[in-house]
Structure formats: C-alpha cells, structure tokens
Amino acid sequence: MSFDTVDNARHTPDEDQPWAELGLKEDEYQRIREILGRRPSSSELAMYSVMWSEHCSYKSSKVHLRQFGEKQTEAAKESLLVGIGENAGVVDIGDGWAVTFKVESHNHPSYVEPYQGAATGVGGIVRDILTMGARPIAVMDPLRFGPADAPDTRRVLPGVVAGIGGYGNCLGLPNIGGEVVFDESYAGNPLVNALCVGSLRHDEIKLAKATGVGNLVVLFGAKTGGDGIGGVSVLASETFDADKPSKRPSVQVGDPFTEKLLIECCLEIFAEDLVVGIQDLGGAGISCATSEMASAGTGGMHVVLDRVPLRDPTLSPEEILMSESQERMCAVVEPAKLDRFMGICQRWDITATVIGEVTDTDRLVIEWHSETVVDVPPRTVAHEGPVYQRPYGRPADQDARQADAPTAQRLVRPTTSVELRDTLLRLVSSPNLAAKGWVTSQYDKYVQGNTVLAQPEDAGVVRVDEKTGRGVAISTDANGRFTKLDPYAGAQLALAEAYRNVAATGAKPLAVTNCLNFGSPEDPAVMWQFAEAVRGLADACEALDVPVTGGNVSFYNQTGEVAILPTPVVGVLGVIDDVARRTPMALGPEGESVLLVGETRDELGGSEWAHVVHGHLGGLPPTVDLQRERQLAEILVAGSRDGMLTAAHDVSEGGVALALVEMALRGGRGARVVLPDDVDPFVALFSESTGRAVVVVPRSEELRFTDMCVARHVPVARVGVVDGVGDQAELAVQGQFSVSLAQLRTASEATLPALFGPSVG
C-alpha cells in the first residue's frame, strides 16, 4: 500500500490536496505550507485539519475568551490551583483538598446519533477530569431540545437520556443535576452538554506535558478504530445541511466498561506517581495528544505510528491520526517506572503500548513503515493555530425586539383568582417547568454513596471527605431567551442563577466553568451575541470575585440560516465545610415561616409566562444586580452555617409561584401564602426578578434571620406558613385561590410521560 511521506511532499509540491474536504480554508492551507516551507504530507494535513478546527483551536472565540483571564480578580485567583488552558481547572476547597470540574458540549454528534453522541460526551468529559489526576465523583447534564411535542424530539431525547444513563451508570458516577429545556430553536440542533467533577489532594495534580528527553510515550486503553474520524472538524465545526451526506461515521462509539477500567487503572498509576504527564484522547485523537503534550513540554517527540494497537488493521496513518476512538489515554513515563506502569495496566486488563519518546528536537516526528510521515513544530499544530477577528454587529432586529416589552397593554395578564390559578397550573404542566423525573430516574444518583443532594434540588451536593463532611455543590444554568433579548445580561443572569442555586444549598460559590453554545461564528449577528455574552460573563465573574476555570465553545449550532437561541451554560461550584449543614428545598415542618428574600419588580421579559401563555419573546430580561446576588448568597450561606434555615429555594423561571410549588411537592406539604399588599398579585407570583429566594425558617429563628437581611439592606418579607402533609394538603394563596398538592403533582409529573411514554418514576 502506498502512502504519502514528508520526503514525497518535498518532491511533489504541486500535488492537489483535499484541504477543503477536511474543513480547512484556503488561507489556512497556505499558512501550513508557509510554516513547513513545503506542502504538508497527507498525514500532516490530517493533523492540522483537526487541530485547526474551530472545536480544537478556538480560532473564532480566542480573542474574546481572553477576558476570562484578564478580568480575574486577586480574590478570585486565591482559590485557583490550575487555571484556564489545561484539560480542566483545579480549585482549592480547603484541608488540602482540591476539585476539578468542567462542562463540554457534544451537541452535533448527539443529533446525528443520540445514544452514542450523548454517551461519548459523558466519556470525554470524565477523561478530562481524570487527566488532571482526580477521581471523578459526579456528573450532570444540561440538555436542550426542540419543542417537546415535535416528532424529532421523540427520537433525540430518549436516545440522549438513555446514552447518558447507559454510559454514566456503567461508570459508577452519580448524576446529580442538570437541566432539560425545550425550545423551537433547538429543533435540529439539540444541546447536549456534559459536566464532570473530580476530587484530588493538592499534591496529586497532573498536567498534560511531555518533558524529560528519553522519557517514553505510552498509549493505553482501547484500541484505535475507524470511528469518529473528523469528529471535531467536519462534524462539530460545520452547520448541518440537508444536502450533505450523513455524518454518522464521524460519531464515536462508546465502551463505558473500558472507561471504568481506565479510571481505576489511572488512579492506581497516579497513586504510585508513575507519570510525568498525561493527556486523554478525545477530539482529534492522537493528533491532539501528541502535539499538545509535546508543545507543552520539552518540545520534541518521536512516535512510531505502526505501534498503535488497531481495531481495524486496514487503517491508514491519516485515519489513525484523526480517529476519535474513545477510552484512550496517553502518558509520558520515565523508563525506570515503565515496568510498574505496565504491571498496573495488566492488572486491569488494559492494553498499553510504548509508541514513542520525548526528544530535544523541537519537532514532532511520526514515522510509519520506517518512513517519516509527519515532521512539524508541535506548537504550530497545537497552540499557534489561526486566530480570527470575526466581524460582528448588533442584529438588525435587536432594537425592535427589545422595544416589544410584555407590558399589560401588549400581553393580556390574568387578573381574577380563577385566571391566576389556571395560569399557575398551565405553567406547572408546561414542559420546561414540569417535573423531570422521566429523565432523571434513568440516572443513578446514589452510586459512590456520597450524594447529599441531587436533582430536582437547586444544586447537586456531594461529600468529598467522609471524615470531615467537606463537600461541594454544583449547579449549571442558562436562559437562552434572556440571552437572546440581551446577550450581555443573559450570560450574567446565567451566572447569577447558578451562583444563587449553589448558595441556596448552603455552599459558598467558588469557581465557574462554562459551555458557550452558539450558532455560526461566520454570521456577524451570532458573533455579536457571542462577544456580548463573553464580555458579560467576564464582567460578572469579576464583580463576584469568582474565577473562570475553563470551559468549552460550541459554534455552528444551526441548520441553514437559523441559529439556536444563544445559550451560555454556566456552571458554578461551591464549597461547604460540612455537608450535614446543607439546606434542602423541601417545605417543612408545619407552622414554620415562609419568607421571600429579595425584591420583586414587574419583570416578565423573556419569562416562562410570556413563552407558555403568549409565545412571546420581547422586551428586556430581568435586571442584573450582582451586588444583591452576593448579599443574598452571604445570607443563604450564613443561614445554613448557623442552622437558621429549614429550606431554601432560588426564585427563577416561573417566579415565586413555581418556587413555592416545587418546594411544596418536594416536601409533600402545603402552605398558606399571603401575597404582599403593595405588588400586583400576578407580578408577585410570576415575575422573574432575580436576586430572590424563598426560605423556610423556624419561628424561633425568624427574628435572627430577618435581622441579618436587614443588616445587609436586603428586603425580606414573610409570605406564608408551612401547612400539613399529604396530597390533600393545599397551596393556598390567601384571597386568591388554592390548589391541592395532588392536582399540582399530576400537573407537574404527567407532562413528560405523556410525551415520551410511561415511566416508573
């Protein structure tokens, strides 16, 4: 079989090369020729094409993402052990413990092949966390689909959920939270984001670098096959188009069993300190691992590609370099430690092969059948890819959209008690606000025995240290509707909500990760949304003194000309000294006071009410007040620490009304609610003003708690009393209406099974 070599490339400068088919632009191809001083060999072209893809190189987003580092405050840096740029950031949570967490997208594969796409999304993020030297301890999945009743949603959603469950459950990782959101704009572009968190001791951090001349490069885990070729380039970095061929072969196929073995094997290897550097193989496969590790290390690496164990012996060198076969890792090992390294792999029945070594040449050289097929400066592949200043501009219809506010004149509002009650039931049963048990009951939330809170709680809380009870809380949030109305504010609102959710459980918010899902960066309107969202998020992190520790950008989420709602998913991680102090969301016990902390204004732009009842998206989203969010968080954390709070729940989509319903259903208890006199009942119930939480406090703590709020100048008002237990109990809004828990439960829990089939729940 003939193949292209570096030598051949020198002698045949004019040969036609399929750079366009591989997703490169003409000027990018020309730049590769300039770097090398010749045409690239076909193997080199394969490497550059995947590494310079949007997905791997961040070429359109880089110039904006810099703000996350530039705007980091000194206070934010204090807790950061490893920042942006590594596989995942590492945060100090005290007592010598650290955690690493990150959220990533697997959107395009999950649309093409929902089960495998979603499954390998979990697998990929788990390996990112493992690579840092951490034991993965939990996962969560923010998901977005087209309309709940659309036929294609019935294809995509069950497959995605089964894939996440099938992979995550088999790895033994509790799934503790996430989101399920439906919107027309995600039809044809579902968003499947996956988050993983892992724990480690400070001195256990591992980095992806190939240092030490003569050290060995070991590939271990699954064998390399022909799946996922071009996953990052032709699949993730292009829009979908009805006329193009099926992209199913670009989706990887997962094997969670092998990944589970790989996790345990790596943790034993780490425990004996057997690696100099380690990198997982995800997007762009061997191309990525070798070039990134060489680039971050001593600078040179020599790889013998023939040594890569193959599932399919007919694969060409180009295919081996581009394959995204799952469950593979690459480590740099000192020769003296190789035997022990191999011994542990053997114990776990993991295939491990020395494929090369670190050199002092500043070149990444790859040979195949004794010929050189790659000879490149690794930095040009991994870290010095193209950078674009994409043009961006405020969309032409943005002003008109913002002017179309949902005032009482523009949209009919419920006024009578019957109308208010009907509105509540309609919102409770709407797919976005209804119970998500159909999804979450397919995930194991108990495994590892450290889950303290899981969905539908505000944040997932897991214990990290069994002796002291030290633990972490994580929440992910995004509101594409708010972000469409004002991308700058929308990204800040996502951060504010996740921050508030973490604080509601009693944890102190500490660090941020993000997954920025947008349409095509080649559309100036989309690029404007992106630039504004990044600026907004960076400014908000600065205001709240929380560092962005890493994240992921997913562009090209659009079919034809129509982009998705701009969806910056923000994950916030917080620390809680003792998980026994966590605050759950369930109402209880009878007779305790229900308080509303924060201020309610007439803010219904982008609200669930406007969406569900009127199909309207206009005006401005709720006002962002980050200092208020910080004060509220301090109150919630102090209230938990000092044992003042029985329950707390953040107020967000659906307003106070939905917060109360969720707390009542969670606790199986009713409440008697008294709305404040000075606010319109509809606004009091359904406005989505931020910086608010509903809390339950024992009578004995009420004065102490309200004093604490007053001292911080945060409004607080008693809005009700917890009532009795059982389905006959009611949520009664004095002077307006009452609804039995049984009716609320049916409204909330029947929606998803009616759409997607019966569920044991």
Next chain:
Amino acid sequence: MARIGVVTFPGSLDDRDAARAITVAGGEPVPLWHKDRSLAGVDAVVLPGGFSYGDYLRCGAIARFAPVMEMIIDGAQGGLPVLGICNGFQILCETHLLPGALTRNDSLHFVCRDQRLRIDSTSTPWTSDYALGQEIVVPLKNGEGGYVADERTLDELEAEGRVVARYLEVNPNGSRRDIAGISNAAGNVVGLMPHPEHAVEPLTGPSTDGLAFFTSILTRLARA
C-alpha cells in the same frame, strides 16, 4: 470483629458502598479481587452492584467464571453466608446458587428510585434483624432487574419461605410476583435487586433501613 469480603470484578461499582455499609454496621470489610484464588478467611461475602465486564453479554454471565467465584460457590454450598446485590444477584443466578434469572425491566428503561419493600423472610442470616413483614425504603437502580422463573420454581420459593423481600406500591421492573429478593434453600445465600448499602446513612440515603442487612450478618456471626 467479623470479616466480610467484598468482591471487586472489573466493572463493579458499588463495592466501596458495600464496604462502607459493613463498616457502619460495625464489621470489617475485606476487599477480594476477582482473580483471587483464596477468600482470605472471610466469614461472609458480599457480591456488590455494578456492570461486571460491562454486562454486554447476559448480566453476570462472565463474572460467574471469575476465579474467585469457584471459592465462593464452594463456600456457599458449605454454608458460607453470601449476599448478592443487584449485579451480585444476577451473578448468583448465573452460578445457579439461586434459581431463576433477571431480565430487562418491562419499562425498557434503567430506573433509579426510592423503593418500598416488605421483608418476607427473617430466617436468613442477612435479614434476621428485621421484623417479619417490616416495610423499608431503599434505593433501587437497575436496567435488568425483572425477576423471572418458571411457575413451579416460583411456587416452591413461596412455599419454602424463600422470598426474602417483595416490592410494594410499584413493581419497578416487571418482576414475577413482585419478588425483590430470594434465598437458597439453606438460607445462607441471598440475592437482592434493591441496594440496602445505599441506605445506611441519613445524609446520603433515603433512610437507614438498609443497615439491618449488615447488622443481621454481624449478629449471626457473633453468635456462631
């Protein structure tokens, strides 16, 4: 202190949880590896939940042939107390230490829920600390937990008092006669689909109802 072995197969997931439950109950967990050819002198064995060998074939079908299982089968036939939880139950059925099989849930979905059970036998060494007919709530999480056996076997299990636990309120997986757990004729081998090891601490479980499985065996071993 009684020493209870917990086997780790490739793909076992709830092995640490089972060990924790043994510790909480006051026993000493002893890790056993699937390739071991000795049981290290343990007094009882727990086969934990998980997806041994990925369960790509029939659940438990490969784990049944692990070297450590030879010792466990021999031991069980000689009276060694063995508790198989979830995947462990599946493995015990594959070894024929217990009759019947676990099939795909009738919902065709993996299901994770807090499950109400009734303890229908307290004569096994794993359930003696419960009251007969006691209702408990413990996590259940499986994709292939539907217990099936032929009618004659089911009748025998009922007649001999070998149905250890039954599902109440909801049958989550289509198990015949709501069976959640069974024992062998001698009672020393128990298989259970739900997960008592996830209900031993109020902080992390829906209850502490599962703890009595582990205190039962310690009580029994202390007497022996």
